[in-house]
Amino acid sequence: MEKSELYENKIRWGDAFMILFDINDPKSFDEVTRIRYLISHYHTPQRLEYLKHKVMDKIRNANEDREKQVKTDQWFNPPVILVGTHTDRRNKDSIPTKTAKEKAQELECGFTEISNKESSHDDIRQPFCNLYRSYRAQTHRPRNQKDTKLINVKESSDPRVKPHASPELNRRMTRGSGRVDRMFGSRLGRGDPHRGKSPSLGVVS
Numbered sequence: 618m619e620k621s622e623l624y625e626n627k628i629r630w631g632d633a634f635m636i637l638f639d640i641n642d643p644k645s646f647d648e649v650t651r652i653r654y655l656i657s658h659y660h661t662p663q664r665l666e667y668l669k670h671k672v673m674d675k676i677r678n679a680n681e682d683r684e685k686q687v688k689t690d691q692w693f694n695p696p697v698i699l700v701g702t703h704t705d706r707r708n709k710d711s712i713p714t715k716t717a718k719e720k721a722q723e724l725e726c727g728f729t730e731i732s733n734k735e736s737s738h739d740d741i742r743q744p745f746c747n748l749y750r751s752y753r754a755q756t757h758r759p760r761n762q763k764d765t766k767l768i769n770v771k772e773s774s775d776p777r778v779k780p781h782a783s784p785e786l787n788r789r790m791t792r793g794s795g796r797v798d799r800m801f802g803s804r805l806g807r808g809d810p811h812r813g814k815s816p817s818l819g820v821v822s
């Protein structure tokens with residue numbers, strides 16, 4: 618199997634994603650846009666299809682308004698967080714925090730910066746916790762809190778409106794392919810009643 622195929626397969630099984638880039642490596646920063654696009658492209662439409670069938674079973678006899686309400690409550694957009702690493706080696710040529718933050722906003726994902734070498738255990742743990750919380754907020758949303766939204770994911774990221782993220786993102790994706798080094802995944806959390814398995818975390822660096 619081609620390396621890129623392996624990579625994309627891993628994106629397919631993820632339920633939540635952490636995209637890592639080295640703040641001192643512009644190439645890894647450039648790669649972020651492509652990875653975000655792949656997540657949106659491979660993941661969201663499939664999940665929506667899955668949810669659509671589930672929801673259709675529930676609302677078979679309901680009227681149109683009720684159908685809309687249930688669908689709105691059920692759409693799933695995988696939480697993604699952008700993580701800049703190597704902050705202990707920041708220098709004048711590093712990707713500025715502001716630039717990276719703007720990129721995260723543009724790509725509709727969360728953002729943080731860490732040093733795997735020097736950050737505290739809590740600082741390293743935080744993005745994992747946020748991601749897991751975001752995942753839970755979507756898949757275990759209580760019926761009486763229908764307006765609960767993902768932290769850092771804008772209303773406009775509703776995949777029914779923009780199946781493959783923003784036009785700007787699509788435009789950028791047509792320019793150059795960039796480099797993908799590798800991706801690895803791990804399991805997070807306890808059982809996931811939503812799919813009958815544990816949620817999967819995709820970590821992309």
Ligand SMILES: Nc1nc2c(ncn2[C@@H]2O[C@H](COP(=O)(O)OP(=O)(O)OP(=O)(O)O)[C@@H](O)[C@H]2O)c(=O)[nH]1
Nearest residue numbers: 639702703704705706731732733734735798799822
């Ligand atoms: N100083 C410092 N070193 C780091 C940090 N994060 C990772 N490293 C080191 O950077 C090297 C590459 O880390 P990896 O986690 O393998 O990152 P990667 O993007 O997969 O790297 P490549 O396989 O080289 O593409 C390793 O030697 C790590 O120990 C960091 O925040 N600060």
